[in-house]
Amino acid sequence: MGKFDGVLLVSDFDDTLYDSHCQVPRRNLEALDRFLAQGGRFTVATGRAHRTFAPYVHLAPVNAPVVLSNGSAIYDFQKDEFLVQTYLSPSAPQDLDGVMEAFPQLGMEAYHGEDIYVFRPNWITDLHMKKVGTDYTVCPIREMPTPWTKAILQQDHGVLKEVQSWLLDRFPRRYEAIFSNHVYLEITDHGCNKGGMVARLAQMLGIARENIYCVGDNQNDIPMMALSAVPFAPANCAQEVKDWGAHILCHCDDGVIGDIVEILEQRY
Structure with a gap:
């Protein structure tokens, strides 16, 4: 029995676990080794899809299923299978075609x-x-095969704020539209966000709410930080995260997971 038995630590990937130099700091790895040795469960909740995260999963000792595509899916890399997979509405091509027509400066990715x-x-x-x-x-939107797990709209932040309001006003219970950074507006199915999927994952693992700890740097991380017994964020986080009230730690380049594990070592 270890002191972190029944404890789940969930980290965002880019600009949190993974630093601005495109690597996982050694301090993070050393801290995670201590955390796992005492029975902790560690995973990632990322905006990246399976294809764009799979080449990086080996960079840290992930020992629980991963939340992918901004809360659209849960994937077990040990079993190499999706445990949960959700999709955008069948009307998404028509709806987002309307967005692109209304905002001709946008770029768009569909998964x-x-x-x-x-x-x-x-x-x-x-x-x-x-x-x-x-x-x-x-290719044109109408020629993209469906279903889509998510879409990303891309432009300057000011434009995307207008797009976010436009989309949610017209389809208030059809989509989530949330920033993963200041130039990416992520579109997922309504109710599918990091918070909802971390809660489902914790239930699968038998982890109590009071033993969930989450860290992230941007608006899309707030739903999972709202679940966290202590909501953590690196010093490089977005202003929205600071304003929301996250507990601010060191910069991601300095190994923010190290700060968290040190706090948990005192807490437990």
Whole structure:
């Protein structure tokens, strides 16, 4: 029996566990080794899809299923299978075609299975695809195969704030529209966010609510931080996260998971 038996630690990936130099700091790895040795369960809740996260899962000692696509799915990398998979409404191509018509400066990615389809790519789309290191197919929205697990709308933050309001006003119970960073507006099925999927994962694992700890840097992490016994965020987090009231720790480059494990070592 270890002191972290029955404790679940969930981290966002980009700019939280994974730092600005595109690596997991050694301090994070050393802390996670201590956490797991005492019976803790560690996983990631990321906006990345299976295809764009799978090449990176080995970078940290993940020992629980992973929340993918901003809360659209739960994937067990040990069993190599989806435990939960959700999809956007069948009307998503028509709905998002309307968004793209209303906001012609937008770029868009749609995720179908392991494939990524892009309409009207812009400089943000290009940078995103280079970061995740994958290819994609450019085509009209109506020609993209369905169903979609999620979509990402891309443009400057001010434009995306308008898009977010436009979309949620017209389809208030059809979609989640939440920022994963200031130039990515993530679209998932209504009710599918990191908070909901972390709660489902904890139930699968038999983890009590008071033993869930979450850390993230952006608006899309707030739903899971709301579940956390102590909501943690790195110093590089978005202003929305600071304003929300997260417990701010060190910068992701300095190994924010190390800070959390040290706190938990005192707490338990």
